[in-house]
Amino acid sequence: MVSNMTAVLQDMDRQHHMHPFSDTKALNEKGVRIITKAEGCHMWTSEGERVMDGMAGLWCVNIGYGRKELAEVAYKQMQELPYYNTFFQTSTQPATELSAKLAEVTPEGLNHVFYANSGSEANDTIAKMVRWYWNTKGKKSKKTIISRVNAYHGVTMAAASLCGLFGMHPQFDLPLPGFTHADCPHWYRFGGDMDPEEFGIQAARSVETMILQLGAENVGAFIGEPIMGAGGVLVPPASYWPEVQRICREHDVLVIADEVICGFGRTGTWFGSEQLGIDPDFMTMAKGLSSGYQPISGVMIHDRIADTLIDIGGELQHGFTYSGHPVASAVALENINILQREGIVETVGAETGPYFQARLRELVDHPLVGEVRGLGMMAAVEIVEDKAIRKSFDGSKEAGRIVRDLAWDRGLLVRATGDSLVMSPPLVMTKADIDELMTALSGALEAAEPVLRG
Numbered sequence: 371m372v373s374n375m376t377a378v379l380q381d382m383d384r385q386h387h388m389h390p391f392s393d394t395k396a397l398n399e400k401g402v403r404i405i406t407k408a409e410g411c412h413m414w415t416s417e418g419e420r421v422m423d424g425m426a427g428l429w430c431v432n433i434g435y436g437r438k439e440l441a442e443v444a445y446k447q448m449q450e451l452p453y454y455n456t457f458f459q460t461s462t463q464p465a466t467e468l469s470a471k472l473a474e475v476t477p478e479g480l481n482h483v484f485y486a487n488s489g490s491e492a493n494d495t496i497a498k499m500v501r502w503y504w505n506t507k508g509k510k511s512k513k514t515i516i517s518r519v520n521a522y523h524g525v526t527m528a529a530a531s532l533c534g535l536f537g538m539h540p541q542f543d544l545p546l547p548g549f550t551h552a553d554c555p556h557w558y559r560f561g562g563d564m565d566p567e568e569f570g571i572q573a574a575r576s577v578e579t580m581i582l583q584l585g586a587e588n589v590g591a592f593i594g595e596p597i598m599g600a601g602g603v604l605v606p607p608a609s610y611w612p613e614v615q616r617i618c619r620e621h622d623v624l625v626i627a628d629e630v631i632c633g634f635g636r637t638g639t640w641f642g643s644e645q646l647g648i649d650p651d652f653m654t655m656a657k658g659l660s661s662g663y664q665p666i667s668g669v670m671i672h673d674r675i676a677d678t679l680i681d682i683g684g685e686l687q688h689g690f691t692y693s694g695h696p697v698a699s700a701v702a703l704e705n706i707n708i709l710q711r712e713g714i715v716e717t718v719g720a721e722t723g724p725y726f727q728a729r730l731r732e733l734v735d736h737p738l739v740g741e742v743r744g745l746g747m748m749a750a751v752e753i754v755e756d757k758a759i760r761k762s763f764d765g766s767k768e769a770g771r772i773v774r775d776l777a778w779d780r781g782l783l784v785r786a787t788g789d790s791l792v793m794s795p796p797l798v799m800t801k802a803d804i805d806e807l808m809t810a811l812s813g814a815l816e817a818a819e820p821v822l823r824g
Contacts, residue, residue, distance in 0.1 A: 374402070376416040379404050387729055390525075408435035411796050413783075422807055424777075424784045429599060429631045429748075430662035434798040440663045440701050440708075447700040455688035456485070456694040468703045471543070472655075472668065475640050475706060475738050480670040482680075485694040489630035489656035490524025492667040492813050493593070496626055496652055497528040498588040498688055503624070503675055507681045512590040514581055519554040522603035523593065523628055527678050532593055535601060543581045544794050550584070552576045554598070558741045558752065558760065561629050570607030580618045591624035591651075596642025599631035600660035602790040603750035605743050612647040624651040624675070633711060633750070635797050636657030638746035645745070661705045662762050664698035687704035709797075711777075718797050722788055727800050732794075736815050738773075738822065751811070753789040755822075764823060773818045783809035 372380070378400040387401070388394055404416035411434060411568045413423050426432065429718065433440075447464060465485065469795055473481045482501075484490045504512040515532065517523065523532035530538055531545035534554070539545060553576035554560060561569035577736060578715055581589050592614065598604035618625050627650035632642030636658060639645050643653065656667035671679070679686075693697070709715055723746040730749050733739045740754035763769040770786030777784050777791075785792040795807065 373417060376401075376404055379416065379820045384415060398586040399617075408698075410434045410436060420781060420793075421531065421778065422782045422794050422803070422810065423804050424782055424807055426778050426792045427662045428657070428711065429794045430657035430660075431715065432634055432636065432797045433661045433705060433712075434796040437661070437663070437708065440661070440704055442665065443700050444697050446561060447697045451696050454696060455691060457689060462694065462696040462699065464696045464699035464703060467531070468694075468706075468792060471706055472670065473702055474781070475710075476670050477641060477643055477649070479672045479674065480650070481673055482671040482676040484669045484686075485699075486667045486669070486690055487665045487692050487695075487698075488524070488667050489628075489654060490529045490667050491524045491690065492630065492656055493532060493628060493656040494526040495669050495688065496591075496593070496654055498531070499652065499669065499671070499675075499679075500624060500626075502683060502686070503679060504590050506678055507532050509587070509662055513548045513589050514589050515549055515550065516592045517551050518594060518598070519551050520598060520604060521593075521595065522598070522600035523550070523552075523564050523595075524630075533631065538574045550580060552580050552592075554601070554604065555610045556598075556602070556604045557607055558743070566607040567609040568611035571613050571627055573606070574610050574613035574617060578615055578621070581621050581623060583619070585708040586621040586623065589621070591626050592618050593626040593628055595628045595630075596632045596646045596648060597637065597661065597745060599748065600787065601789045602752075603744050603746055603748050603794075604793055606646070608646075610646075615647060615649060626652045626654070628654050630654055630656045631794070634661075634706070635715035635718050636647040636746055636748050636794065637717070640715055643744075659705070660698060660702040661704065664695075664701040666694075668794040697761035714797050720803065721801060722801065723747055723795075726795075726799070726804050730760075732798070732808070733812065733815065738769075738815055738819055744793075747799065748794045750787070750793070751791045753791065753818075753822075767816070767822060769822055772821055773814050776814035777810055778818045780810040780813050780816070782807060784811070 382400045383402050405413050406416050430585035469483050472483050479798045483726040510818050519534040521534040523529045534551040555575045557566045557569045627643045627648050629641050633655045651672045653670040660666050676785050730742050734742050738753050741752040768787040774786040805814050
């Protein structure tokens with residue numbers, strides 16, 4: 371029995387609110403959970419339940435909840451200049467200073483940024499910029515962008531077309547022309563008996579096969595997350611990205627690193643590209659850019675591309691009302707300053723990230739766990755029926771959902787992507803927090819086994 375306040379809010383939500391990625395009819399029958407406050411790595415519901423947020427919101431609350439510094443920066447900026455645009459030969463101090471800071475923290479050569487409001491908008495912008503670049507270079511047939519099966523890049527028409535989670539397409543008659551998908555580099559599911567590094571080369575060469583089939587003169591770019599997040603935290607073999615990079619350079623295909631999830635310390639370095647051998651022409655970012663405290667995203671453009679676009683590209687016929695919003699920019703700038711000042715990225719790389727991964731790998735002996743994978747503070751635990759042959763449960767059993775719900779009952783929020791339990795906790799999580807997470811997750815797995823095998 372829920373409290374009167376919760377019941378009133380649930381009914382209001384039921385009457386007026388359509389939720390993303392939700393079956394509204396089914397959700398309305400259950401009633402939504404109302405989150406009322408959060409601090410550090412935990413949040414509280416309207417029913418007084420304390421829950422560890424094992425997803426950092428949606429992969430984004432990197433510095434944790436309740437950081438008053440960000441609230442103070444937002445308040446000050448709202449008083450001084452709550453809004454102005456970056457059209458019409460104007461900028462603002464926060465947007466300008468954030469641009470310089472991003473050039474400082476991103477990999478070498480990424481010195482120009484275009485602002486948007488979400489990862490979806492950033493990747494939609496990328497699709498346009500690829501066409502703009504090749505049109506400027508006089509290679510107007512180089513339009514197709516290659517993505518990957520199980521990739522996630524957003525929900526706008528172009529970004530959703532980039533997605534290789536094909537359930538997203540039928541409602542909207544997607545993908546649009548000019549988007550296609552190469553193999554997914556997930557060794558556990560698709561590698562069979564191959565050595566992981568051999569499989570990584572094979573998966574990379576599916577990109578080359580597609581380039582050759584389409585004709586390199588028709589392929590503008592390849593896009594990939596360093597580690598595929600929403601597809602299930604799919605960590606490619608070490609051989610994969612260097613081979614993709616080689617192939618793209620050989621065939622004059624641009625490389626786009628989607629760092630929306632991996633960026634700003636999630637993998638234990640500032641960007642996943644630094645660890646996986648990626649030298650991107652474009653890099654998209656969002657989420658950890660402001661730790662989710664304000665909606666902001668960006669497209670970083672390498673000098674070798676920006677020089678062409680700036681010198682001969684002419685006027686960019688693209689932009690958003692809130693591109694470089696001064697409040698969002700001020701919050702993002704202070705968020706990066708906190709990451710630097712407190713050494714959060716370095717702590718994830720050297721201490722808490724390795725501890726998180728080591729503790730999770732203790733689960734590999736559990737009868738339901740087929741694979742544990744991840745890097746830094748992102749990970750997935752794959753639930754299987756038969757470990758020996760990597761056999762999943764029948765989809766009707768909804769194994770991932772069952773374990774996810776049992777984790778919630780034990781005070782832990784994780785996400786189920788198919789039968790993978792996905793985790794992406796705040797980067798400020800301590801070893802004691804990790805131990806708390808493990809206790810809840812282990813308990814959920816123990817409780818799930820008789821349910822799934824019954």
